Amino acid sequence: MKFIRFVSEFLKHPKQVGAVAESSPFLARKMVRQIGGATDIVEFGPGTGAVTKEILRHLPENGKLTCFEINPSFCEQLKAIKDPRLKVINDDVKNCGRYVDNLDCIVSSLPLAAFDESEKEEVLALSSKSRTYIQFQYNPFLKSKLKRYFRDVKIKFVPLNIPPAFVYVSKNPRHKAIRSEYRSQRKAQRDIFSRQVTRTTLRVSLVYANLLALISKILKA
Ligand SMILES: C[S@@+](CC[C@H](N)C(=O)[O-])C[C@H]1O[C@@H](n2cnc3c(N)ncnc32)[C@H](O)[C@@H]1O
Numbered sequence: 001m002k003f004i005r006f007v008s009e010f011l012k013h014p015k016q017v018g019a020v021a022e023s024s025p026f027l028a029r030k031m032v033r034q035i036g037g038a039t040d041i042v043e044f045g046p047g048t049g050a051v052t053k054e055i056l057r058h059l060p061e062n063g064k065l066t067c068f069e070i071n072p073s074f075c076e077q078l079k080a081i082k083d084p085r086l087k088v089i090n091d092d093v094k095n096c097g098r099y100v101d102n103l104d105c106i107v108s109s110l111p112l113a114a115f116d117e118s119e120k121e122e123v124l125a126l127s128s129k130s131r132t133y134i135q136f137q138y139n140p141f142l143k144s145k146l147k148r149y150f151r152d153v154k155i156k157f158v159p160l161n162i163p164p165a166f167v168y169v170s171k172n173p174r175h176k177a178i179r180s181e182y183r184s185q186r187k188a189q190r191d192i193f194s195r196q197v198t199r200t201t202l203r204v205s206l207v208y209a210n211l212l213a214l215i216s217k218i219l220k221a
Pocket of ligand 1: 019093
């Protein structure tokens with residue numbers, strides 16, 4: 001049933017679904033093993049939930065999993081997973097900022113190879129807001145692109161999947177946006193400091209001028 005739904009959705013939206021079969025348990029396990037200790041997880045493109053269920057199996061009781069799936073039929077299936085830690089959002093991942101403010105760990109099955117270049121860059125830029133970005137693909141050619149957004153990118157090969165897959169584990173984001181935010185904070189701090197110095201200098205000068213006036217009055221008297 002799940003297989004039929006997957007194939008029929010693939011036939012209707014081949015570029016969007018990007019796979020003829022859902023991920024194998026081997027691939028799902030390999031992806032989830034990369035999560036480490038993160039407990040607030042965001043999943044991009046969960047489809048029928050092969051990776052989602054594996055994440056939930058390992059997530060602590062107080063953990064959180066928010067899934068973004070564009071396909072309403074897949075969302076219906078995901079919503080049938082009754083788990084209080086799971087939230088399913090039927091929207092494009094590009095809008096995820098409207099729903100979550102923590103993108104600490106992203107687990108993604110998005111078919112990036114089928115996306116056009118600007119769409120792909122948009123997703124990668126968005127994903128680089130995370131500390132750990134786990135993405136699978138059916139080709140080994142994403143590394144150089146990921147290196148522009150993350151300092152550490154590792155590839156793991158999973159042969160037992162149809163077709164065999166590559167899991168990219170990206171960490172240590174270059175955080176361009178965060179760096180520029182930090183720079184503007186530092187500039188604001190420097191501005192505050194220089195205003196304080198100016199104010200203090202003015203106050204000291206005023207006290208000094210009053211003191212001089214007082215001394216000259218005393219000397220005249
Ligand atoms: C290759 S399938 C992976 C399904 C599942 N995670 C698995 O591993 O079996 C990719 C999924 O990404 C979803 N998807 C594609 N573009 C998306 C987008 N812009 N926003 C959210 N989901 C998207 C598709 O609907 C599809 O379910």
